[in-house]
Each structure stands twice: as structure tokens, then as C-alpha cells.
Amino acid sequence: MALRRSIVTSNEFFKCEFYPPSHLLGLFRKSRPALRVKCEQDQVLFNDPSLDFGSTNKRLQGSVKNMDMMSYSFKRIEVRRLMREKFWDSYQRGKGCDGLYVFNVRLLPKTASEWIQFNQHILQAIEKVTSTDFNKKIQNDNSRVDWRKLLKVLEKNDMVKPEWFDQVAALYSKKSIKRKSSTSKATQMIQLPKRKPTW
Numbered sequence: 001m002a003l004r005r006s007i008v009t010s011n012e013f014f015k016c017e018f019y020p021p022s023h024l025l026g027l028f029r030k031s032r033p034a035l036r037v038k039c040e041q042d043q044v045l046f047n048d049p050s051l052d053f054g055s056t057n058k059r060l061q062g063s064v065k066n067m068d069m070m071s072y073s074f075k076r077i078e079v080r081r082l083m084r085e086k087f088w089d090s091y092q093r094g095k096g097c098d099g100l101y102v103f104n105v106r107l108l109p110k111t112a113s114e115w116i117q118f119n120q121h122i123l124q125a126i127e128k129v130t131s132t133d134f135n136k137k138i139q140n141d142n143s144r145v146d147w148r149k150l151l152k153v154l155e156k157n158d159m160v161k162p163e164w165f166d167q168v169a170a171l172y173s174k175k176s177i178k179r180k181s182s183t184s185k186a187t188q189m190i191q192l193p194k195r196k197p198t199w
């Protein structure tokens with residue numbers, strides 16, 4: 001089963017994907033909202049050995065001298081930390097929607113003006129999410145899932161089912177799809193209760 005990526009926006013700094021709470025991928029999020037940060041191109045992202053991503057991480061430059069520059073794990077951790085800070089600030093300002101946000105980072109800013117632009121891009125991505133109807137995306141992707149097989153995988157590996165898994169699985173099982181119209185499915189997805197952020 002291959003699901004098409006739900007790309008909200010793409011710019012020189014990152015690509016942003018979003019999956020609502022009732023989407024298969026959104027169901028498995030561990031926080032509200034959930035943020036996943038991936039480094040798309042190491043050779044571009046880490047082209048500055050000083051790790052000078054901005055004033056927020058000046059404290060790291062002393063420890064960089066002692067790190068193995070062939071290993072990017074330290075840098076990836078710092079990138080994720082910075083993205084969480086920037087994302088959460090923008091999420092609160094933009095009154096963002098719950099769900100899974102995936103940022104594929106291509107490049108980090110180096111100048112003050114680039115940081116301003118970077119922050120604006122994050123805010124714009126969140127605002128676009130709040131104004132986009134994802135019902136068709138949810139319907140198309142969830143209808144392609146073999147929910148019974150997925151449940152067996154979870155049980156076999158002693159994994160806890162996500163909240164609302166049973167409700168969504170029942171709605172998009174093969175029998176449910178035959179009985180219910182797409183309008184009915186979209187409406188029921190919207191009715192999942194909203195919860196306070198867990199960050």
C-alpha cells in the first residue's frame with residue numbers, strides 16, 4: 001500500500017506535509033499536534049562546519065570542535081530542536097490545526113533576513129493547513145488501507161492501538177465503504193473531538 005504524500009507547501013528551505021488526525025498517518029501521532037523533522041539533503045543542509053544556524057545555538061560551537069564531522073546525528077538533533085521551537089511559535093500564532101506535520105528540511109538560514117523569511121514560510125504553511133479541506137485526501141487514503149491486516153500487525157507486535165483506531169477502521173473497512181457514501185465518511189471524520197495540544 002503506497003499513500004501519496006500530502007505536500008502543503010514547498011520552498012527553498014523545506015517541504016511541509018500534513019496529515020489530519022483521522023488520516024491513517026495522523027492516527028499514529030504521539031502528541032497533539034505531532035511534528036516530524038527529516039533532513040532531506042545532508043550535503044546541502046550541513047554545508048557550514050561551524051553549525052552556525054543562528055544565535056539560538058551559539059553555545060554549541062565549542063563542542064563542535066570535538067565531534068566527528070562524518071557523523072550527522074548531532075546536527076540532526078539540533079535541527080529538530082530548532083524546528084520544534086520555530087514550529088511551535090508559528091503554530092500558536094497561526095492557531096494551527098491538530099494533526100501530523102512533516103518537515104523535510106533542505107536548507108537552514110544563515111542571515112537574519114533569511115531567518116525572518118524562514119519563520120514566515122512556517123507560519124504560511126500552518127495557515128494554509130487551517131484553510132485547506134483534507135476530507136478527500138482522508139477518504140482516498142483511508143479507503144486503500146487493509147484495516148484488518150493492520151490490526152493483526154499491531155496485535156502481533158504487541159502495539160497499542162491509537163485512539164479512534166476502531167472507529168476509523170470500521171468506517172473505512174470494505175463493508176463500510178459499500179454501505180456509506182463519501183459524504184457520510186467526510187462528515188464523520190470531521191466529528192472527531194478536538195483536544196488541547198499536548199506539547
